[in-house]
Amino acid sequence: MPPSLLPVITVFERSPDRGKGLARDMRVRWAFEEVGQPYEVRLVSFSAMKEPAHRALHPFGQIPTYEEGALALFESGAIVFHIAERHAGLLPADPNARARAITWMFAALNTIEPPILDLQTTRILERDKSWYEQRLPVVEDRIRERLAELSDRLGNADWLDGAFSAGDLMMVSVLLRLKASRLLDEYPNLFAYVARGEARPAYRRAFDAQLAIFTSQPSTGR
Amino acid sequence: MPPSLLPVITVFERSPDRGKGLARDMRVRWAFEEVGQPYEVRLVSFSAMKEPAHRALHPFGQIPTYEEGALALFESGAIVFHIAERHAGLLPADPNARARAITWMFAALNTIEPPILDLQTTRILERDKSWYEQRLPVVEDRIRERLAELSDRLGNADWLDGAFSAGDLMMVSVLLRLKASRLLDEYPNLFAYVARGEARPAYRRAFDAQLAIFTSQPSTGR
Numbered sequence: 001m002p003p004s005l006l007p008v009i010t011v012f013e014r015s016p017d018r019g020k021g022l023a024r025d026m027r028v029r030w031a032f033e034e035v036g037q038p039y040e041v042r043l044v045s046f047s048a049m050k051e052p053a054h055r056a057l058h059p060f061g062q063i064p065t066y067e068e069g070a071l072a073l074f075e076s077g078a079i080v081f082h083i084a085e086r087h088a089g090l091l092p093a094d095p096n097a098r099a100r101a102i103t104w105m106f107a108a109l110n111t112i113e114p115p116i117l118d119l120q121t122t123r124i125l126e127r128d129k130s131w132y133e134q135r136l137p138v139v140e141d142r143i144r145e146r147l148a149e150l151s152d153r154l155g156n157a158d159w160l161d162g163a164f165s166a167g168d169l170m171m172v173s174v175l176l177r178l179k180a181s182r183l184l185d186e187y188p189n190l191f192a193y194v195a196r197g198e199a200r201p202a203y204r205r206a207f208d209a210q211l212a213i214f215t216s217q218p219s220t221g222r
Numbered sequence: 223m224p225p226s227l228l229p230v231i232t233v234f235e236r237s238p239d240r241g242k243g244l245a246r247d248m249r250v251r252w253a254f255e256e257v258g259q260p261y262e263v264r265l266v267s268f269s270a271m272k273e274p275a276h277r278a279l280h281p282f283g284q285i286p287t288y289e290e291g292a293l294a295l296f297e298s299g300a301i302v303f304h305i306a307e308r309h310a311g312l313l314p315a316d317p318n319a320r321a322r323a324i325t326w327m328f329a330a331l332n333t334i335e336p337p338i339l340d341l342q343t344t345r346i347l348e349r350d351k352s353w354y355e356q357r358l359p360v361v362e363d364r365i366r367e368r369l370a371e372l373s374d375r376l377g378n379a380d381w382l383d384g385a386f387s388a389g390d391l392m393m394v395s396v397l398l399r400l401k402a403s404r405l406l407d408e409y410p411n412l413f414a415y416v417a418r419g420e421a422r423p424a425y426r427r428a429f430d431a432q433l434a435i436f437t438s439q440p441s442t443g444r
Contacts, residue, residue, distance in 0.1 A: 059375035060333055060368065071318045077332055078325035096293045103300035109328065110299055111282055114336040126360070131353030138348070146282065153281035 006040045007032075007068040009079070010057070011213065013043040019214030020179075021207045024076040025064040027173045029209055031080045033202035034169065035087035043213065076173075077109045080166055090166040097162060104160050104167025112150065113174045115142040120177065143183055151187040158196060172197030228262045229254075229290040231301070232279070233435065235265040241436030242401075243429045246298040247286040249395045251431055253302045255424035256391065257309035265435065298395075299331045302388055312388040319384060326382050326389025334372065335396045337364040342399065365405055373409040380418060394419030 011025040025041075032039045048054055050061045057065040058074040066073040066082065073079050081102070084090035091098045119139050126132050150171075154160060159168045175194050178184045184191050197203060233247040247263075254261045270276055272283045279287040280296040288295040288304065295301050303324070306312035313320045341361050348354050372393075376382060381390045397416050400406045406413050419425055 055371075055374075060329070060371050071321060073321055073325050075325050075328040075332060077328035078321070081324060081328075082321050099293060099295055099300070099304050102303060103295050103297050106297040106299035106303075106331065107282070109332040110297060110335065113332065114339055117336055118340055121364075126357075129353070129357070129360075131351070131357060135348075135351070135353060135357075138351075142343075149277075149282050152277075 006038050007066060008040045008042055009067075010042050010044045010054070010063045010065045011210065012063055013045045013048075013213075014217070015210070015214040019211040021210055022177055023063065023210070026206060026210055027076045027170065028064050028066065028079050028083070029206035030169055030173070030203050031083040031090060031166065033205045034200075035083060035089040037083065037087055041209075041213075077105060077170065080170060081105065084166040090169065092163065092165060100161045101165035101167040104165070105170045108167065108170040108174045112146055112171065113177075115139065115146060116174060116177050119143060119181065140181070140183060143178070144186070147183065147187050147190060151190050154189055154193060156189065158193075164200070168193075168197065228260050229288060230262045230264055231289075232264050232266045232276070232285045232287045233432065234285055235267045235270075235435075236439070237432070237436045241433040243432055244399055245285065245432070248428060248432055249298045249392065250286050250288065250301045250305070251428035252391055252395070252425050253305045253312060253388065255427045256422075257305060257311040259305065259309055263431075263435075299327060299392065302392060303327065306388040312391065314385065314387060322383045323387035323389040326387070327392045330389065330392035330396045334368055334393065335399075337361065337368060338396060338399050341365060341403065362403070362405060365400070366408070369405065369409050369412060373412050376411055376415055378411065380415075386422070390415075390419065394425075 009025060009028050012023055015023060017023060029039075044054060044063060049058075049063065054065075055061050057067070057072050060074070062074070064074070064076060064079060066079040073082060080090075091101050119136075122132070122136065122139050126135070159165065160171060161167065172194050175184060175190060176198075179194075184194060198207075231247060231250050234245055237245060239245060251261070266276060266285060271280075271285065276287075277283050279289070279294050282296070284296070286296070286298060286301060288301040295304060302312075313323050341358075344354070344358065344361050348357070381387065382393060383389065394416050397406060397412060398420075401416075406416060420429075
């Protein structure tokens, strides 16, 4: 088989969220769909992710990775930015607006996602600890503080800074991780913002593509 | 006073780490020094950071911010990237090497920094909680997992991908937050990597500039 001419990303062979679209490949799929760039997918098992061949692509043994010719990247933020830089549709042409869109990408990943990750880690890895019930509201309050600030900034706008950008793509993707927690419901404008992201045709196509991997696996049952 | 022709960043009026250089303005100062771009500094008090005038620049009420003409940015990652894009010295000219350097910036901020932030948050905000002593080693082990992976990838190299880049600047800055914890001592190549970063003349100039704000405040005593 000749090497693919399309960019190839890695995704979970088995979706840990049962196809809810919360794995980080979804951000990359969404970016590809927004700019109209076809891509290929390589499935990776949980055990293969931790083996040297995959770690050569991703030092932290995770997905997604991105390969195109001699270039190999990891980190969903870096991959989405790479796609956004090379195609029209995710970053404004005006230099100042472009720099602000990139700022929102970093804000999503470095200011909003860390407390949300802490909540997920707590739920998964500290559920059996004696402090679990007491600590959960502490973690949730840290998220609320960030959500309140983000809600104030967004106000009645559709997107964070003018037209939809890679900054919104990343922020919506990060906020989607809160869907199960109902924390988002406390901020109606953020709830509507996330729904606007999910309603985009590119998001729907990306979502359906990741779901298809899950629904095509016979052993997962019904 | 006419508006400054130089970029202006905001920094803490009172350094919460007593000038140890761990506040996020240090990353931006270091980037300016690496590329030889002079800059100006505006001091912000803890209370002013949370007021509307500052929140117009930084929705999350933090430092640093970056202002240059009509452009206002926040998030240290975005500001360092902005500087790196506009000046030679922090991103390779080769497009693939450039994309990999940007990948390391995102890895520093979204994979390595979150568990380190969790440790700092735990130390500050959960010290009086009943679970503090028990939970601390759990958080530290999460950091160890990431450090071991990063240590494996770095190996005997001086920097993460060829020449020093904005990716190293960000990674060293993030790892420096571990200095007080001694976790870094367990990974000699990472310890040496951070020391190499600190030894750069640009780092030293940036460090001295942030320290000068602290030492010039008479009320902090000796």
